[in-house]
Amino acid sequence: MNAFVIAAALAATPAPTPATTPAPPIDAAPVTPPPPVSSGAPISLAQVRSEGRQNVSAIQALLDVAIANEDVKLSRSALLPQISLDSSAGKIWFGRRQEFITVPDPANPGQFIRNAVETPTTSTQNYDLGMSLTQVIYDRARWKQLEQSGVVRDAQKDQAREEADTSELEAIRRFFTLFRTQATLGVLKATVERSEQQVERAQALFQAGRTGRNEEITAQVNLGTDRINYTSTLGQLVADQTQLAVWLARPGTEALSAEDPGVLTTEPPPAPSINEALASARVNRPLLKALGLRIRAAELQQSIARSEYLPRLIAQGLYNRGGPDATLVFTEPRLQNRFSAAVGLSWDVFTGLSTPASTRRAEADTRKAQLNLEQAAREIEGEVRAAHRRLEAQLEAARLAAQNVEAAALGLNVQDTRFKAGAGSTLDVRDAQLSLTRAELALLENRIDVEIARYTLLRAMGALSPGESK
Structure with a gap:
C-alpha cells in the first residue's frame, strides 16, 4: 500500500468501540478517552488563497494604486482648459x-x-x-509630468501584485500549518487507538495467565502518555486556527478547519527545472516590473527638469x-x-542655476533606480535558486519518509503477531508503535513542507497567481 494512503487512512480512522471494557488492574487509576477535536468552519485552500490576496497589507497596496490613479488625473487636469x-x-x-x-x-x-x-x-x-x-x-514639463504619473501608477499596480503574492503565500503557509496540526492529531489519535488495543491484549493475556501484570501496567502507562501527547496538540490547533483567521481578516475567535487538499493521498509532482524557474521569474515577477517602471519614471523626471530650458x-x-x-x-x-x-x-532665461541642479539630481535618481533593479534581480535569482533546491530536498525527504512508514508499519505488524503469540513483550510492541508514529509524523511534516516549498518557488517565479498579473 502507498505510504501516503497509509498516513491518510490512519489520520481518518475512527476510534474503535470495544465490545467489552476490561476492568483496570488493581491500584491503577482509570483513564479517560482523549477529548474530541472541536469542529470549526471548513475552509478550502482555494478560499484561503483568494482571501489571502485581500489581506490588510494587500488592500493598503491597492489603495496606493487608487491614489496613483488620482495623481494621473491631477496631472492631466493641468493640460485641460481652466x-x-x-x-x-x-x-x-x-x-x-x-x-x-x-x-x-x-x-x-x-x-x-x-x-x-x-x-x-x-x-x-x-x-x-x-x-x-x-x-x-505648449508646456513640455506638464506633458512629461502626465506621462510620469501614468508610469508611477503602473509601477504601483505591479507593486500591489507583489504585495498580494506575499500575502497569499503567507495565507497558504498558515493554511498548511493548520492542516498539518489537524493531520498530526489524526496520527496521534491512531496511536492512542493502537495503545488502547495493546492494553486490551495485555489484559487478556494476563487474565489467561500468559504474561505478568507488569505488561498490563506498562501498556496502561503508554496509553496515558499517548493521550497526553494528543491533548497537548489541541492547544497548538487553536493557535494555528487563530493565526490563519487573523491573517484572512476574520475574527480572531473564529475556529477554522482546513479542508483536506488531497496532498497526503497523492504523489507530489516533480519540481520544474531551474532554468525554467529563473526564466519565469525574470519575465513574470511583479517586483522586477515595478522597478523597471521606476527607472522610466526617473528618466521622465530628467525630461521634466530639462524642460525648464524651454519656453x-x-x-x-x-x-x-x-x-x-x-x-x-x-x-x-x-x-x-x-x-x-x-x-x-x-521663458525662464536664468533661474539661478536651479535647472542644471535639478537635472543632475534626476540623473542620480535614475542611476539609483537602475542599481535597485540590478540588485533586486540578483536577489530574486538567489531566491529562486534557494526555493528550487529546497523543493527538491523536500521531495527527496518525503520519498524517504514514505519508505520509512512502510517499514515501520511492517515492523509493528511483526511485533503485534509475536505479542499475540506470547513470544514478545509490551516493550517490543511499544517501540514498534513509537517508530511507526515517528515515521508517520515525519512523512506528514515532509509532505506538507513539500507543498509550502512548492508555493514558495511559485511565488519567487512570479507564477503564484498568473491570472492576477494580467
Missing part, C-alpha cells in the same frame, strides 16, 4: 478731500490754471461679473462686466461688456 467664474458686489467710500482741477484762466484767454477744490464725503457702488479661460498650448505658451481669454449699477451689470446683456484675449510666452 475656466473660472467671478462675481462681486461692493461699495467704495471717499472721505472729504482736496483735489486740483484744471480750468481756463479768465484773465488770460487761452491759458489754464489749477484750482484747489474740496469735495465732500461721497460713496459709489461697484459690481463686477467675469469669466476667464486659460489653456496651455511655455499659454492662451487666455477674459470676459468682464462691471459698473456702479447692479441692474446694468446683471440684467442688461447688451451693455457693460468687455472682452480680451491674449497668447502669453514665458
Whole structure:
C-alpha cells in the first residue's frame, strides 16, 4: 500500500468501540478517552488563497494604486482648459478731500490754471461679473509630468501584485500549518487507538495467565502518555486556527478547519527545472516590473527638469462686466461688456542655476533606480535558486519518509503477531508503535513542507497567481 494512503487512512480512522471494557488492574487509576477535536468552519485552500490576496497589507497596496490613479488625473487636469467664474458686489467710500482741477484762466484767454477744490464725503457702488479661460498650448514639463504619473501608477499596480503574492503565500503557509496540526492529531489519535488495543491484549493475556501484570501496567502507562501527547496538540490547533483567521481578516475567535487538499493521498509532482524557474521569474515577477517602471519614471523626471530650458505658451481669454449699477451689470446683456484675449510666452532665461541642479539630481535618481533593479534581480535569482533546491530536498525527504512508514508499519505488524503469540513483550510492541508514529509524523511534516516549498518557488517565479498579473 502507498505510504501516503497509509498516513491518510490512519489520520481518518475512527476510534474503535470495544465490545467489552476490561476492568483496570488493581491500584491503577482509570483513564479517560482523549477529548474530541472541536469542529470549526471548513475552509478550502482555494478560499484561503483568494482571501489571502485581500489581506490588510494587500488592500493598503491597492489603495496606493487608487491614489496613483488620482495623481494621473491631477496631472492631466493641468493640460485641460481652466475656466473660472467671478462675481462681486461692493461699495467704495471717499472721505472729504482736496483735489486740483484744471480750468481756463479768465484773465488770460487761452491759458489754464489749477484750482484747489474740496469735495465732500461721497460713496459709489461697484459690481463686477467675469469669466476667464486659460489653456496651455505648449508646456513640455506638464506633458512629461502626465506621462510620469501614468508610469508611477503602473509601477504601483505591479507593486500591489507583489504585495498580494506575499500575502497569499503567507495565507497558504498558515493554511498548511493548520492542516498539518489537524493531520498530526489524526496520527496521534491512531496511536492512542493502537495503545488502547495493546492494553486490551495485555489484559487478556494476563487474565489467561500468559504474561505478568507488569505488561498490563506498562501498556496502561503508554496509553496515558499517548493521550497526553494528543491533548497537548489541541492547544497548538487553536493557535494555528487563530493565526490563519487573523491573517484572512476574520475574527480572531473564529475556529477554522482546513479542508483536506488531497496532498497526503497523492504523489507530489516533480519540481520544474531551474532554468525554467529563473526564466519565469525574470519575465513574470511583479517586483522586477515595478522597478523597471521606476527607472522610466526617473528618466521622465530628467525630461521634466530639462524642460525648464524651454519656453511655455499659454492662451487666455477674459470676459468682464462691471459698473456702479447692479441692474446694468446683471440684467442688461447688451451693455457693460468687455472682452480680451491674449497668447502669453514665458521663458525662464536664468533661474539661478536651479535647472542644471535639478537635472543632475534626476540623473542620480535614475542611476539609483537602475542599481535597485540590478540588485533586486540578483536577489530574486538567489531566491529562486534557494526555493528550487529546497523543493527538491523536500521531495527527496518525503520519498524517504514514505519508505520509512512502510517499514515501520511492517515492523509493528511483526511485533503485534509475536505479542499475540506470547513470544514478545509490551516493550517490543511499544517501540514498534513509537517508530511507526515517528515515521508517520515525519512523512506528514515532509509532505506538507513539500507543498509550502512548492508555493514558495511559485511565488519567487512570479507564477503564484498568473491570472492576477494580467
